[in-house]
Amino acid sequence: MKNIWKIIIAIGGTIAGILAIFASSKNSQSKKEFNNRVKANNDKLDFITGKAAGVEKKKKATKAKIKKTSTKIKSTKSKVKSTKNAKSTVDSFEKKYRKK
Amino acid sequence: MKKSTEKNNMKNILLSLLMIITFNCYSQDKIVEIPESELEGFFLAIDTLKQQDEVKTILIFDLESQIRNYEMLSKQDSMILDYRLQQVKLLNEQIKLYDDRLNQVDKWYKKPWVGVVGGVVGTIITIHVIDYSLPK
Numbered sequence: 001m002k003n004i005w006k007i008i009i010a011i012g013g014t015i016a017g018i019l020a021i022f023a024s025s026k027n028s029q030s031k032k033e034f035n036n037r038v039k040a041n042n043d044k045l046d047f048i049t050g051k052a053a054g055v056e057k058k059k060k061a062t063k064a065k066i067k068k069t070s071t072k073i074k075s076t077k078s079k080v081k082s083t084k085n086a087k088s089t090v091d092s093f094e095k096k097y098r099k100k
Numbered sequence: 101m102k103k104s105t106e107k108n109n110m111k112n113i114l115l116s117l118l119m120i121i122t123f124n125c126y127s128q129d130k131i132v133e134i135p136e137s138e139l140e141g142f143f144l145a146i147d148t149l150k151q152q153d154e155v156k157t158i159l160i161f162d163l164e165s166q167i168r169n170y171e172m173l174s175k176q177d178s179m180i181l182d183y184r185l186q187q188v189k190l191l192n193e194q195i196k197l198y199d200d201r202l203n204q205v206d207k208w209y210k211k212p213w214v215g216v217v218g219g220v221v222g223t224i225i226t227i228h229v230i231d232y233s234l235p236k
Contacts, residue, residue, distance in 0.1 A: 005229045034201050041197065045190045052183035059176040066169045069162060076159045083152050086145035093142045097132055 208214060 009226060009229055030204060034197065037197055038194065041190055041194050045187060045194075048183050048186050048190065052180055052187070055176050055179050055183065059173065059180065062169060062173045062176060066166065066173065069166045069169060073159065073162045073166060076155060076162055079155045080159065081148075081152065083149055086148040086152075089141055089145035090149070093138070093145075097134060
């Protein structure tokens with residue numbers, strides 16, 4: 001009776017051993033695949049982050065340009081004066097002296 | 101003799117009339133007298149208008165350039181938004197990858213304590229079955 005048990009344990013052990021070897025090889029393969037996919041994803045992320053950083057830099061430059069132009073516009077606007085009087089002077093001169 | 105003098109006079113009168121009509125028709129340049137202060141005021145107004153025209157031309161140019169700047173900024177914002185969306189998509193993919201991996205790895209039979217218990221029980225069973233004992 002004990003001999004049968006011994007045989008059963010031996011067979012079970014062998015099968016378990018083979019299964020363990022297969023499982024470990026499959027596991028390492030799936031781990032490798034997972035690592036590759038994660039690496040590819042990380043590479044894409046790095047690429048996009050770099051691009052976004054470049055655009056952020058350009059955006060900063062554009063904002064500085066906008067600020068500079070705003071200052072220029074403000075100073076030019078301060079030079080703008082009403083031309084109402086000048087226009088009325090020209091109009092009255094025209095009415096007075098221009099031949100109809 | 102008298103007839104000839106009359107004829108001559110008529111000729112002269114006709115000629116004079118013709119000359120007056122011709123001068124009236126062709127003399128366009130009339131001399132207009134304008135007071136100096138008024139003329140000065142007119143030129144000052146023209147100068148003001150010229151200067152304001154220049155200022156406003158510069159202002160228009162600056163405003164157009166500012167519009168272009170804002171268009172560029174909007175474009176850059178759109179690009180950044182696009183990149184951020186792509187980043188979000190990639191990070192979601194990453195989360196899914198880790199989740200799948202965790203689902204693969206995180207099984208009850210893959211836990212270390214299960215292996216320890218299984219090993220101990222298996223060893224006990226084996227020892228019991230083969231009736232192993234240390235040599236006396």
